[in-house]
Amino acid sequence: MGIGMVLVNSNEAKRDNYDSMEAMQKHAKDEGYKMPYLLDKAHRVADAFGALKTPHVYLFDNTMALVYRGSLDDNVSDASAVESNFIMDAMTSLNKGKACDVAETKAIGCSIKRMK
Numbered sequence: 076m077g078i079g080m081v082l083v084n085s086n087e088a089k090r091d092n093y094d095s096m097e098a099m100q101k102h103a104k105d106e107g108y109k110m111p112y113l114l115d116k117a118h119r120v121a122d123a124f125g126a127l128k129t130p131h132v133y134l135f136d137n138t139m140a141l142v143y144r145g146s147l148d149d150n151v152s153d154a155s156a157v158e159s160n161f162i163m164d165a166m167t168s169l170n171k172g173k174a175c176d177v178a179e180t181k182a183i184g185c186s187i188k189r190m191k
C-alpha cells in the first residue's frame with residue numbers, strides 16, 4: 076500500500092534469548108518482513124507514545140496525524156481465528172483517503188518490559 080513501517084523493540088528489561096535484538100531481527104527476516112526492526116533504548120519511544128503492549132500499533136497519515144492505535148487484530152493467540160484485522164482495515168481506509176471506521180482498539184499482547 077506504500078505505507079512506511081518500522082518495528083520497534085521497547086522491551087528494555089527483557090532482551091535475552093528469543094527477545095534479543097538478534098533473535099527478533101532473525102524472526103522478522105524469516106517471516107519476510109520488509110520493514111526495519113529497531114531498538115528503543117530506555118523505552119523512550121514507547122514512553123512517548125504511551126505504548127503498553129507488544130505489539131502496540133500506531134498508524135499515521137501523511138501529515139503525521141494519528142489515525143489508528145491499538146492491536147493488529149482481535150486474536151493475539153491464533154492468526155487463523157482472526158475475525159477483525161484492525162490494522163489492515165485502517166491501512167485500507169488510509170490508502171483510500173477515508174477515516175478509519177475503528178480508530179482505536181485495546182492493545183492485546185505482552186506488557187512492555189521497562190527498566191525501573
